[in-house]
Amino acid sequence: MNTDLRIRLGPAELPNPVVTAAGCAGAGRELARFFDISTIGAVTTKSVMLEPHAGRPAPRMAETPSGMLSTTGMQGPGVDVFLQRDLPWLLSRGGRAIVSIAGTGMGEFGELARRVSEADGVSAIEVNLACPDPADPGGRYFVDDPASAAAVVSTVRSHARSDVPVLAKLSADVPDVVELATACVEARADGLSMINTVRGMAIDTRTLRPAVAGGIGGLSGPAIRPLAVGCVYRVHEALPDVPIVGMGGVRTGEDAVEFMAAGASAVAVGTTNFSDPSACARVLRQFTEALESRGVERAVDLVGAAHRSGVGA
Amino acid sequence: MSDNGPVQIRCPVLNVRRVDAYYAITVVAPGVAERFRSGQFVTVGVGGDHSSTLLRRPFAIHDVKPDYGGTVEFLFAVRGTGTAWLSERRSRDLLDVVGPLGRPFPLPRDPVNCVLVGGGSGSAPLFPLAQALRRRGCRVDFVLGAASSDRVFSAITARRVAETAVFTTDDGSFGTRGQVTDVLGRVIEEARSDAVYACGPMPMLRAVTAVAGEHGVPVQVSVEETMACGTGICMTCVIPVVGEDGVTRMVRSCVDGPVFRGERVRFDDVGSIPFDALGAPGWKGSKAARAAESARDIA
Numbered sequence: 031m032n033t034d035l036r037i038r039l040g041p042a043e044l045p046n047p048v049v050t051a052a053g054c055a056g057a058g059r060e061l062a063r064f065f066d067i068s069t070i071g072a073v074t075t076k077s078v079m080l081e082p083h084a085g086r087p088a089p090r091m092a093e094t095p096s097g098m099l100s101t102t103g104m105q106g107p108g109v110d111v112f113l114q115r116d117l118p119w120l121l122s123r124g125g126r127a128i129v130s131i132a133g134t135g136m137g138e139f140g141e142l143a144r145r146v147s148e149a150d151g152v153s154a155i156e157v158n159l160a161c162p163d164p165a166d167p168g169g170r171y172f173v174d175d176p177a178s179a180a181a182v183v184s185t186v187r188s189h190a191r192s193d194v195p196v197l198a199k200l201s202a203d204v205p206d207v208v209e210l211a212t213a214c215v216e217a218r219a220d221g222l223s224m225i226n227t228v229r230g231m232a233i234d235t236r237t238l239r240p241a242v243a244g245g246i247g248g249l250s251g252p253a254i255r256p257l258a259v260g261c262v263y264r265v266h267e268a269l270p271d272v273p274i275v276g277m278g279g280v281r282t283g284e285d286a287v288e289f290m291a292a293g294a295s296a297v298a299v300g301t302t303n304f305s306d307p308s309a310c311a312r313v314l315r316q317f318t319e320a321l322e323s324r325g326v327e328r329a330v331d332l333v334g335a336a337h338r339s340g341v342g343a
Numbered sequence: 344m345s346d347n348g349p350v351q352i353r354c355p356v357l358n359v360r361r362v363d364a365y366y367a368i369t370v371v372a373p374g375v376a377e378r379f380r381s382g383q384f385v386t387v388g389v390g391g392d393h394s395s396t397l398l399r400r401p402f403a404i405h406d407v408k409p410d411y412g413g414t415v416e417f418l419f420a421v422r423g424t425g426t427a428w429l430s431e432r433r434s435r436d437l438l439d440v441v442g443p444l445g446r447p448f449p450l451p452r453d454p455v456n457c458v459l460v461g462g463g464s465g466s467a468p469l470f471p472l473a474q475a476l477r478r479r480g481c482r483v484d485f486v487l488g489a490a491s492s493d494r495v496f497s498a499i500t501a502r503r504v505a506e507t508a509v510f511t512t513d514d515g516s517f518g519t520r521g522q523v524t525d526v527l528g529r530v531i532e533e534a535r536s537d538a539v540y541a542c543g544p545m546p547m548l549r550a551v552t553a554v555a556g557e558h559g560v561p562v563q564v565s566v567e568e569t570m571a572c573g574t575g576i577c578m579t580c581v582i583p584v585v586g587e588d589g590v591t592r593m594v595r596s597c598v599d600g601p602v603f604r605g606e607r608v609r610f611d612d613v614g615s616i617p618f619d620a621l622g623a624p625g626w627k628g629s630k631a632a633r634a635a636e637s638a639r640d641i642a
Contacts, residue, residue: 053578060575060598063348076578082622084593088614091571091579096395098571102578105593105622251397304572305388305397307441308351 033321034328037071037295039273040195040220042153044071044126044296047329048286048314051277051300052077052130052156052199052223053102054250055310057116058123061303065311068124071296074223074275075116077132077158080142082108092232092241097251097279098301099230101242104132104158109142113149121151128197128275131186132158135165139182140189147190156197156275157186157219160226160248173201173226176213183217195220197275202254202261203229211265211272221273222265223298225258251301255279259292266293266334281309283316290329291336349574350374351441356432357414363493365464366430367405368438369416375442376413379404381472382565382602385417385442386573389425400425401573401597403468403542403565404443415442418467418496444573445601448472448540448563454480455537458530459505460523460551462543463489466496468565469542473504482506484534486527488547492517507534524550531558541565541605545613552605562605568596583609583617591620 035046049072055061058073067073085105092099106112112129120127129146133139139157146155159173159182172178183198190196198214200207202225211222227248232241240246258278266274276294279301280286286297297317302309317329326332354370361367375385386399402417421427432438448468451457457476459469466487473483485501488511495517501508509526510518519526524547530536531554541551542565555562570580575598584594585607593616594600609617616623 054576056576063574064351082626084616084620084622084624084626085578085581087616088581089569089579090581091569091577093396093398093571096397098397100571100577100579105578105581108622252395301397304574304577305399306351306439307572307574 033318033326035318037329039154039197039275039296041193042195044153046071046314047290047296048310048317049128049275049296049298050074050303050310051298052158054300054303057112058120058125059116061307061310062123064307067120070310070314072126072128072153073120074128074130074156074298075112075120076106077104077130078106078109078112078142078146079104079132079134080109080138082106082111087243089242092247094230094232094249095253097249097253098304099232099242099247099249100227101244101247109145113145117149117152126153127151128154128156130156130158130199132161133182134161136181136185140185143186143189143196147194152194154195154197154221155186155190156199156223157183158199160199160201171201173199173210174204176210179210180213180217183214183219187218197221197223199226200224200261201226201228202257207261208264208268211269215269215272221275223275223277224261224265225254225278228254228257250279252279252281255285259288262289262294263292263336267337270334280313283313283318283320286313286317287320287332290332291334293334293337295330295333347378349442349444350378351439353437354440356434356436356438357411358434359430359432362418363496365418365420365496367416367418368429368432369414370438370440371411371413372415372440372442373411373413375415375440376407376409379407379415379443379471380447381475382448382468383443383445384468384573384601385415385440386444387417387429388439389428396425396428398571399441399573400429401444401570405467405470407471415440418464420464441573445597446599448565448602450475450479451481451538456482456484456534457538457540458484458486458527458534458536460486460527460539460541460543461488461496462523462547463494464496465543465547465565465567467542469540470497470500470504472540477504482534484530484536485509486511486523486530488512488523490514522550523547524554527551527554528558531555531560536560539563539605543567545610548605548608549610552608552610556606563602564605564608565601566596566603566608567601570597573597583612583620585609591617593620593622
């Protein structure tokens with residue numbers, strides 16, 4: 031059987047739904063030593079900022095049950111280097127790029143959106159809304175307030191080339207993810223990526239100090255998968271026409287099936303890339319086999335299937 | 344590049360043995376063995392495919408042999424659930440191994456005198472290095488230190504491979520009481536060493552770099568940072584290192600290292616972001632520094 035794996039994220043078509051999660055695959059170059067990067071749907075690149083950033087002090091990582099806490103502070107070389115070195119490399123290998131952008135304010139988000147979308151070959155822009163809002167007295171992230179998140183999305187949408195879709199990266203650490211999603215879509219997001227890492231902490235009981243610098247880290251991995259699937263389900267229920275890139279602890283092809291059944295059009299592999307560098311290729315193979323074994327001819331037919339089969343007794 | 348790059352394979356365990364306070368596992372891994380150069384490491388998945396312990400454990404490669412098409416041996420001490428699980432592996436069990444990873448020790452072109460300094464299990468990568476140096480006609484001297492006698496590693500092998508081998512223990516239970524740096528200066532002078540190679544904990548590497556500097560001898564250090572991926576994508580193993588252009592960058596121990604020139608590592612600033620590091624808060628890089636950045640190769 032020749033399964034049709036193609037999916038759409040607004041105006042962008044990807045050959046299959048398996049992509050990488052931002053910050054979990056660099057710009058594809060390191061993982062390309064383990065599998066052909068052109069075979070997966072797209073590489074979502076590590077969030078790029080306008081300027082170089084050295085990131086946060088160590089320790090940046092702690093292993094937790096079925097997950098990890100991390101706090102890298104968006105270390106990266108800045109957009110100049112990204113556009114001159116990293117993006118051309120990915121495209122030269124036949125890879126597709128969803129470029130994650132992170133700004134310190136509206137001006138930066140606008141400039142990043144303009145410059146990234148003007149580069150040839152960018153499939154989509156993902157807006158990292160987990161950046162501190164300089165206008166917020168409490169130092170909250172844009173994503174913590176639907177109005178602030180919507181303002182960023184609107185800025186990015188108005189500065190980006192109109193044929194490049196804009197995806198808003200949502201967090202589950204909010205009172206109402208559907209309200210946040212709706213605000214971003216009303217601000218003309220073409221799609222939604224969810225979920226980002228969840229704020230968490232681990233304490234070293236020997237030293238009685240937090241295990242990562244700064245105390246709070248982002249929890250990722252299979253530990254957050256049910257939370258992520260729940261968010262995708264609720265948002266797809268409220269906004270069935272908006273494409274979603276689902277992520278949070280995807281480890282196998284069956285996990286990808288789960289996210290798509292909840293309403294995702296594409297599925298991102300994140301932390302699992304750290305533990306298994308060929309995970310994306312494996313998940314794609316397993317996902318393809320899972321569709322074949324179920325007799326599903328088109329991947330898009332799976333999107334939202336759990337809504338149609340009812341929520342059970 | 345890709346031919347020398349790492350591979351990911353399921354490797355049968357050949358044997359697991361106790362070596363003093365450590366465990367040594369040998370796996371049949373021809374793809375890793377044939378690509379290996381001394382100083383490189385492997386990462387090993389722990390707990391099986393459905394384990395709640397997600398992250399791979401990095402281990403320096405201690406030995407590579409041509410048996411069964413190529414075997415690789417690594418050593419470890421049981422420190423937590425992952426290493427405890429590994430210590431319970433038996434022959435024919437399969438391990439998920441990725442490697443060889445990281446930049447190897449650079450080898451001198453000429454047959455010079457090299458002193459190899461190891462602390463605890465950090466001594467492991469120095470043994471294949473000693474063999475590689477000997478094949479080039481280099482003189483090799485060992486200085487190996489540990490907390491106690493059962494943590495000094497492969498003393499017999501060290502004596503066999505090296506011209507001289509000096510041992511130190513914190514408790515004086517074996518060799519000289521004290522630290523490797525208490526004897527290193529003397530060894531450098533007596534052996535007329537031209538180069539120092541060191542692997543072990545960060546404070547030891549810092550002290551070894553200082554001693555080598557006092558004697559005007561170049562030093563290569565192999566760092567043992569905690570890392571989530573080992574392949575260069577997680578950005579959790581970064582340390583501040585001065586580049587050839589004089590600019591400090593937060594570089595990844597796994598792919599930019601684990602071997603660095605000792606004097607380029609900013610040991611005093613490990614764990615922090617130096618104010619003058621590229622991209623540090625308030626950093627204002629010159630145009631030249633930015634241009635250099637895009638020309639730099641990655642991984």
